[in-house]
Amino acid sequence: MEEAIFLVKQQRSNFKDFYFSFCGHSKTFPSHSFGPAVRDVFLIHIILEGSGYYSIKKTNYHLSKGQGFVIYPGESTFYQASEEQPWEYVWLAIGGELVESYLSNLGITPAHLSFEVTNLADFHALILQCLAYEQDTQLNELILQKIAYNFMELLSKSMTQTLKESHSTKMNGYVLESLEIIGEHFWRNITVKEIAEKLMIDASYLSRLFKKDIGISIKSYINEMRISTSRDIIATTNLPISKIAEMVGFPTTQAFSKAFSKGMGLSPFAYRKERIGSNREIS
Template sequence: MAQEAFKHSYKVNHSASMGLTVYNCGLQKCEPGHSWGPAVRDHYLIHYILSGRGHYEVGDKQYELSAGSGFLAAPSTVIYYQADQDDPWQYTWVGFNGAEADHLMRLVGLSMEHPIFYAELDGPIPSLIASILEVTGHRPSDEIRMEGKLLEFLAALVELNGHNDCHHEVGASRRYVEKALQYIQYNYSRAINVGDIAESVGISRSHLYRLFMEELNISPNEYLTRFRIDQACDLLEQGLSVSEAAYSSGFSDQLYFSRVFKKRKNVPPSKYAPHK
């Protein structure tokens, strides 16, 4: 049975003058199609997706996001986000601002040009952002604890995004992505996953995710899935059976293949009409 939608949140009840202030934080399981915007915030806001899928727009960029992804909204920037109709996301978030906020975001490496990050669900990021909600309150001591937890969370993002070291060259980003695309092209029919792709390139999963979002506006996992579905379409057009097309394009589970195929092509593979 699908989990009922819910929202648990905290919002500051005054305007603080600290160098960094938690404005709000929370946890929400969204209704199908639930959306916010297009509109602007007056503070920084970071969402981290725990399950499900959704869509995020900022400027002329659009992102399809799923569990493990996170996205930034900056003050005075028009944004729009919406939960998926079939698999609405559940996310946790923290909103903050203050004199130090701009500097901290530069250290983290997130901006409206590069607003997306990826963090493993079994890594430190989910518990760190959740810990902010656990210490909410309106006493001065609560505010200090919330700021401390927020700083821990942001420090983890700095480490996750690799910004403890010097920034990589812009050209290196494209080379990593090109190597990853080549690996997918040659190995999509095998049981490879994002971890295998990252290992083949020589970088972490989170680094690979960030580079794909920067260069292609799509996650490595979504790219791999779309590539496999495109190959399956070609095989079906050649007259292969559904099971043959599934296994040949890297799907070991035919039922899962059929679900993914129908979601992307709007028809089951058994009824896919080959192009004449």
Template sequence: MIEYLPRSKQHTELYLTQFGIEDCISGHEFGPAVRTHYLLHYVFEGKGTFEVNGVQHSIGSGQGFLICPHVVTYYVADEAEPWSYGWIGFNGTLAESLLEQAGMTLVSPIVYYEHKDRIHQYLQWMIQSNEYPAARETRLTGLLYMIFSLLMENAPKTLMAQTRSNADIYVEQVKDFIEMNFSQKITVEDIAHFIGLNRSYLCSLFTKTTKLSIQDYLIRYRMDTASSMLIRTDLSIGNIARSVGYIDPLLFSKIFKKIKGMSPREYRSQSLLNANVIID
């Protein structure tokens, strides 16, 4: 069974182009040929051979193989034990990055994942998604992300360390947490707990990498956001203060002046004056 899908106009980051499940006959083959999108096959039972760039890979149950766009590939089911597999075709601006996080590239196109029932279940849900026509595209995209999450969780833990140090990863996690939660009453302890590191160790690592403490980074992020809101909106100082995590507008104004060199009101007036000068 195979189903082809139209190109998504709302999920451009990652979208399905096709999916299916098939019990292949002996010697069933495809190629040599190229595809215009990514295609990931996952073998439930049986075995076969996958060939790319002149290299042959023997593929069995619990393994998958990746076909990249515009690359010549060939695959064939075993004569004695032909494979039964499922597949997803996909593309999007995030596709390559997500594949790398899952441990799959053109150079390393084979994936190992032992929980066959989970992959099979998600493919079955994709097939059943036609029962929800109004939200089918979003449902299918969500299931595609779920399959990626399984493969990413199963990827070798050393994979990301090949391109980034642990320090860089933790610093990025701190920044991401602050960006998503700066409007809340968060503490450094909250951030350390979320990341799963000792507070003192995380603080030391962050300061060494960025030359700022986590608390200073949080304050500066809040003040930079407030600066933008002062220029781009007509919200009151009190509303802006609460929007960046300060219940007390006076405390917010005090910290803002310390960081920016002038009060929020003065900053707004100066920005408006500068804008008028440019217009004139």
């Protein structure tokens, strides 16, 4: 579970070089996880408090307060808060043809995705500033563009170094394959037994390996993925809750609402009503 506020925007103008996509702030609960997920934009995280890890390309990277990481478009990632000191972070998603070169000039590349920063309060303030411009107007879009550039300017000024040797651990091969299977089939009622059979491995042994590397059970992970996926759909579309429940693998709307409320602390309907950045009419 997490306490999160965020802003998602659909582009009104045809920005190609650099554009604001979405942003937010999250204060997570112990062992809260997100993903695996794939984005079509660059996603920059700044850790304000606590610690956790993110997984990309078979490796877990462990980070803490004062550090950050970038997720590149098209990369499948998973991240999880520490059980002892769950992290709090802000994020900014930006797209455009120039973003990769901007990041590369700062030393952030696919080989070096993590970095250290100062001025954490300034990053936090910029993201909170974005949240004030939720109405879909041309002026607000231009203001968000300006804030996104200010974020990159702040990153340039406050980044002290990229983390070429951050603490990392390799994930077990069976766990990696399990994540891929779950990512492809989480929307249906896939079981631990089915996953183990696909991998030709004992289900109990697979469960132990998975818990060791990911920190939660396979069943809990599948549920987290369904909830996190549904959260994105609720926040960015006007699809009926019943349709979303079906899309993420719940047999009934009631079962989905119960699981969503347990994970998020409020019902799907309340979450949609309270989300930031929506001025669509909800039916």
